[in-house]
Structures are given as C-alpha cells and as structure tokens.
Amino acid sequence: MTWLWFFAKIGVALGIIFSLGPVCIMGDRKISAWIQGRVGPNRVGPWGTFQPIADILKLMMKEVIVPDGVDKVLFLGGPLIVFIAPVFGYCVIPFGNQIGEEKLQVVNLDIGLLFIMSVLSVGVYGITLGGWASNNKFSLMGSLRASAQLISYELTFGLTMLLVVMMSASADPLKSASVDLSKIVLHQAEYGWNIFGGATWWGLPSGLIGFVLLFTCAMAENNRLPFDMAECEAELVGGYHTEYSGMGFAMYMFSEYCSMILSASLIVTLFLGGWSFPYLTDPADHSFLAGVISIGVFFTKICIILFLYIQLRWTLPRFRYDQVMSLGWKTFLPLALVNIGYMAVIGVFLEKP
C-alpha cells in the first residue's frame, strides 16, 4: 500500500510537470499572439491545440547535429543535466493536503527548502556545460551570463526563503523555525498566507516585498524575458543553445518550461498558501475528496502564476545585461536584507516570548 501511494504521488508530481509543460508552450504562443493582436497557431487540431505535440514530433525527427570541435560528452550531457533540476526539485513540493495518513508530497524532507536550493544550484551546470562544450564564443558568452545571473539572483532568492522560514517560525506554536515545506504550507493554511504577512499583521509589508522579490528572482533564474540574457537573439545568436538541434534543443527548451513550473510551485508554496484556500480547504480534513480539492487549488494557483509569467514576458521590454546585474546586486539584495532585518527586529519586539 505504501508503495502504491508512493508511485501515485510520483505520478501526480510528474503529471503536473509533464502535462503543464506542453500547455505552457502552447500558452506561450497563444498568449503572445493574443497580446500582439495575431491569431497564433491554429492549424493542428482544434484551435491549434495539438501544436506542441507536432513541435515535439518534429524535434524528435530531426538529426542531432554534433558540430566539429565540440566536447562530445559534455555537449550531449548538458541537456540531460539541465533537465534533472526541476524534476528532482518537485520531489519535495507538497501539492496537496493529507489524505488519511499520507501527505501529498513525494518525499517529506526536513530540509525541503535547502534541497530545492541545492538542486536549483546544480541546474546551472547544464547551461554552463552546454555553452562551453559547444566551442562557440556566443554559446560561451551565453552560458557565462546565465550562470552569473543565476548566482546573483540566488542570493536574493535564498534570503527571501529565509524570510519565509522566519514567518513560518513566528506562526509556529513552539516558535521553532523549520525548512520543512509541508509545515510551511500548513502554517499558512492555519494562520494566513505569507504574502499577507503570515500569522501577524506587522508582517504584511515584509510579505508583499518578499513575494515581489521571489517572483522576480524566479523569473531571472529561469532566464525568461525580460531576463533572457543567456539567449538574447539580438546579441548572442541563441546563447548557450546556439549549436543545439533536434532533441538537444528540445530538452533545453522543455527544461526551461519545467523550471518555470517548479518556480511557480515554489512561489505558491512559499507565499500563496500552497494547496490551501479559505473556505475551500480545511487542513484538518483528511478525506479523499478534500485531498483532490486541495490538489485542484494548488494546480489553479500554479496556472495563474504561469499566466502572469507569460504575460509579463510579452509586455515588458528586455533589460540590458548591466541593468540585470545592478538590479540584482544593488536593489534586490539590499531590499531583501532590509526585509529580513525588519522581520527579525520587529519579531523580537512585538512577539510575545
């Protein structure tokens, strides 16, 4: 029975990623068309909905070209590694409330947040590796930019996560901090979402700022427009995946959407109450129906965040590279520091010991 649950949970987690991935690709094209006043893909299937499948088929048919002078092992290994991060990261995301004794989370790690941080940091390698192995100046530039950007924004990312941990600690009856994601969600379900300051009224500004920071950093970590420094067709041809074709390129593209989904899940989990919604879910209700509803809530929230992502991509102008860096180091990092400083100091003064 335990094993059955385990595989079911893996199924749901992978299902979220792999079903939302193509939907994202489709959505990206449809929404962009909508924003730009075009029609968008409409030939394959009803309203063009089979377009992603056609895309994938096309990419699978194509020859994988390995150019001369590339580092073969690393060149082929890059796309694989970049794929690992989002899939691994999904292990610890709680995508629903408890059903009976089973938490709807593939593995319930005590160190959930840290696990995600470390997995995301490994993801850089795929990009760096691919870019370097291509033996192409543009690819190298792209991969270096990508990793520089990732490192820069990871700091703010981490500090914002720390904020969430602090908020969760102040909601905890024992006032003990935890990096366990399911606990963080449970606290939000019981005492209020972190974006609105968690359990306390004075956390409100902190929560709002933290949400904006995490949202933006996640966008930067995914190398999405307006932070697409790694690809930027205008300057670097195609960035780190210039030399990739066929499945190699497909993996890079697909993993970008996958990590987008992971980021959206993370944002939902950390700031938007995870699977909880007032009057709709009850943390104490462990019935099957409540579990399914909580999964639905979680799924809906992810979709909203993903829509925001895609919409922002097609409405905001691109940054210049130096602007990306100065935004990360000179604005976000100090802001995040002040934010957790506020939370810590106020917490000491206003909270009953």
Add this chain to the structure above:
Amino acid sequence: MTFTIYELAAMQPALLVMIAGLLAVGLDTFVPSKTRIAHAMLCGGGVIAAMAALGSQLYYQRTAIHAFGNMLVLDDMACFLSLAILAATGLVLISSDADTTRRNIGFGEYYGLIMIAASAMMMLVASNDFMTIFVNLEVLSLALYVLTGITRKNPRSNEASVKYLVSGAFATCFFLMGVAFLYGATGTFALSGIREALALGLDSSMARVGLGMVMVGFAFKIGAVPFHMWVPDVYEGAPTSTTAFMSVTVKAAGVGALIRVLLIAAPMRSDLWADLLWWMAVATMVVGNLMALQQTSVKRMLAFSSVAHTGYALVALATMRSTDETFVPEAAASALFYLLTYTFMTLGAFSFLIYMGHELPGKDGTSEWQDAETLSDLAGMADRRPWAAAMMGLFLLSLGGIPPTAGFLGKFYLFAGAIERGHVTIAVIGVMASLVSLYYYLRVIVWMYMKEPMIADEKPHPSVAVVIALAGLATLLIGVMPGAFIAAAEHSIAVLR
C-alpha cells in the same frame, strides 16, 4: 551555555586590533591622499590600545580569562606572545609608510590585512580549542597570502603568493585531517578534553596519527624541515616588509599555538611526540644552516636562517621530555624567550634591507622600487651609512649568537636547559649549527665593512631608520638585562594548565 559580557575581555585586545584594521580599510574613502600617514596612525593607535589592554590584563587582572566555553583563554602566555606580535606589528607599521609610498601600494587594505593577520595571530595564541586554532590559523594565512602578492605587477611576488597559497592549502589539509582524526579518537575538539581522553587511555593509533598530522600542519606553517620548501621562495619573492612581518609573527603565533597544544592536550603523553620533535629540530637546524651557507642573496640567506631559528626554538619543545623520562613543561619558556629575541633581531635585519633599497629603471620608463637583496647591494655601506650598518652588524651578531646581544642569551638559555635535562646530543648539534651560521652572518658584515660600494643610489627612508633603531635597542636591552623577560616567559609557562 550563557556568555557574559565579561568574556569579551578575553578577545578585547584582538578585537581592538581588528577594528583598527577594518577602519583603516574604510579610511581610504575619506582620505584620498597619496601618503598613508593617517592609516598608519590609526593602526598604530589600535596596536597601542591592544598593548594597553594586555598590560592591564597582566598587571591588574592577573588571573586568566576563560571565555566562550573555554574556547579562548587569555592567560599569561597569550599575553606574552600577543605583546611580541604587537611589537612586531607596530614596528612594521612604522616602516610601512616607506613601503607603500615607494611601491605605490597605497592601499588602505594593506594596513587592514596586516591588522587582520595580527589579530588572528593574537586569537591563535589564545585559542584553547582546535576549532578556534584552525579558523584563526586560516585567517592569518589568508591575509598573508595576499600580503605576499600585494605588489601585483611584480612577477616574483605573484609567484611567491601562489606558492605560499598552494603549500599552505596542503598544510591545511594535513592539519584538518589531523584534527578530524583526533576528534574521531577522542570525541572532542577542546584541548583539555583531548587530555582527559588521553588520560582515560584513548591513545589509539588514530589519536597518534592525528596528533602527528596536526604537528605536520604546524611544522608547515612555521617552516620546519622537511616542510620548509616554501620558505625561501616565499620570503624572497614577497615585498620585504611583508617578509619581515611574517617571518617573525607567524613563528611566534605558530610555535605558541603548538606549545599550547602540546602542553594542554598531551602533556603526560610526551612519548607520543617528543621524538618526532627531536628529529624535526635537528633536521631544521642542520638543513637551515647548510642551505643558508650557499646563498648569495642576503634576503634568501635570512629566509634560510629563519628556518634554522625555527629549529632552535623547536629544541626547547623537543627537550621538554628529559632523558630520565620526566616531563619538564617549564622548558617551553626558553622557546618563548627565544621567539621574543628572534622577533627583534630578524625584524631589524629585514628592515635594514628595506632601508638600503634603491630604484631600478622599469620597462616602460618608470622606475621600480627594489629592496636591497644581494651582498653587492650592501657592499661598503659601512662608510656611507655607518649607523645603520652598525645596527645591521648588531642584528647579524645577535642572530649568530654573539654576546652581549639578545640572540646569545636566547641560545644560551635554550641549550643550557637542554643539557640540564640530559639532551647533550641535540645541544651539541645546535651549538655546532650556530657556529656554522656565524660564517654566513659574518660574511655580510665583511662585505659591508671591507668592500667598495657597488651601488650609489640607495634612498633610505627616515621611518625605517626609526624601526632599525628601535629593534636594535630592543636587541641590546634584552641582551643586557634579560631577567625580566625570562621571568615573564617562565611565568607564562608556569601558569599554563
């Protein structure tokens, strides 16, 4: 565990030094002038304040302060060595203005790094736990790697810095592995805890290997044979002011920490380490002196001589276990006293090299500062710079161990103690080695006094003259009236429990 504000007093001297250094780094923003007098004054203030704090600890407080769960202890030995380190730091700071302006280093960070290194050394000699020992050892090494390479356009300096970094990292591996083994064998990082574990009979082979590796790590840092390979290259390549600073302070801090480890963690198991130290001391004395014989560069010669002097200091530690198997911890006092004398004479000798520096035409028309290095740089200087040359002669005689200088007393105290405890062989080897060393020390004096000058464009800086005078004064003072210093050294060891 609760900490009281009182415990901060244990690290107050080190903190004062560090704060002064960090302020000096920040001062660059506000004092954009070419001369760095303000930095030197600020750092000097920090050094004097720390000395005052140590003095008050020694004369008014008297009892040792055990702070932060006994991880730091400010006892008499820590005060003694901290004062020696601070004296050396102060002297280097006085002459640093000459160096920074001439070499156009001009960085406030230069002062900051010196002060951070000094404060880490002071914490190191007060460390009572492998955790603090390791961290402070790393802080001081890191600062010194950078100070070695601080003349960035000089390829020799860069090379020295990288060599120092690589060999230092290697030494750190040994040290860390040793600490891990000791932890595995005894279950604690605290020196006193390790002693208790050893007393309980936990002297497994793991603990022995751990202790050995820790000693190898220390030997690397203080430059004892066979882990001395980096010393000549690094000392020669580094700017002379850095060489002067690190040659004296690192030895004081490293040997001090080693004494504390041996006397607190493993006093009753001296059979585990005494023989190892004996061989190391002999090898260091012999190799250091023989290599120094062959050098034509005075700077390199002084580097090898510093290796040899490490060997002399180790003699005191190796002979703590007397031949009739009794353990005499008081013997370590002679090592402390020797380190004190060594501080002033070596600092003085290196400062003389800075004093005799001259400008070399560089590649692109600019001139580049070059400290005196070879014998020919110093030839005939007795005529033109009689006072400075006389002082250099004093330092060299002191290094060679000629009365009435400090070096003589240091060696006398050391070897007499060794013979008293029955270690005649090592004492004889030591005396023979010092006799050999006289040859190369006197050779420099001969060149200074009996040759014709070969360079005519040396540009002495008055601040370096002050350093030379002060170091000379200290060398003579310790040589003429050593009583107070020896008493202080003996007292520091006596209270070390």
Add this chain to the structure above:
Amino acid sequence: MLATVAVVVIAVVLIATAVAVVVSDNLVHSVFWLAAMLITTALLYVMLEAPFLAAIQVMLYTGGVITMMLFGVMLTQRDPGSRVPSASEAPGWAAPVALGLGATLLVAIWTTPELAALTPTPSGDAQKIGHMFLDRYLIAFEALSVLLLAGMIGAIVLARKGDA
C-alpha cells in the same frame, strides 16, 4: 546490508571522480569532475544521516564555489580546448609517499576500536546545528566571518584596477 553496499558504491565513485580530477588533461573537465566528486560527498553525508550537511554541501560547493571556478577557468583560458598536462614531475617518489600516507591512515582507522562512550551522537538536525553555531562554537563561527572578510578584502586588493 543495503546501506553498506550503498556506502561502498559511493566510496568507489568518490575515489574515481577524485582521481579523475587529478588526471584529467582538460581544466574544465577537471572542474566538472570536482563538482561530481562534491555531489558524491553529499551522498555520503546522506548515508551518514546528515541531510542538512548534504544540502549545504551541494548548495555551497557545487552551486557557489565550483561555478566560480568554472568562471575562472573559462574566462582565463586562451584556447578553450587546450590541454594541460597533469603528470607530476616526480611521480617516482610521490606515488610511494602518497600510498604510504594512505596506508598509514587506513591502518590507524582499522586498528582503532569504535568509540561509543565519548562521542556525542552526530545530529543532522538543522536546528541543533544552528544552536551549536551560536552557542558552543560561537567564537569559531564569528571568526569564520573574519575569514570571509579577509578573503574578500584580499580578492579585491589582488583583482582591482589601479597601480602597483
């Protein structure tokens, strides 16, 4: 039993990757092997029931340090494909010394009886580790920040533009 097999496998991979770091002719490959080695070390920590340490290991070393090293290598290498011969100049005596040292360590570990009484039970609990840092090892923890500061000042001094 399963745990023993896992540890052995991890150990073999660990040693293999470590050797690969040293013998690889290509600097970038070396760095990637190093990353692989550090991740394997993290797995070892997991087997030793220290998941917190494992996560930190991957986060800091693989995510931070190695990425920095990659930057260094990629930006300073003139020819990205250039070979760096890694053979030691003195393998003749280096190998026996290294093997001897390794044998000594192994013998030391083998012959030491297991400790039960003295060693406190290792804890992978993040909270306990945090308390240790701010309590028992406070001073070492604070001294580490000085270490980082010194490193930062040093890096800026050596890398910045300007004279000298």
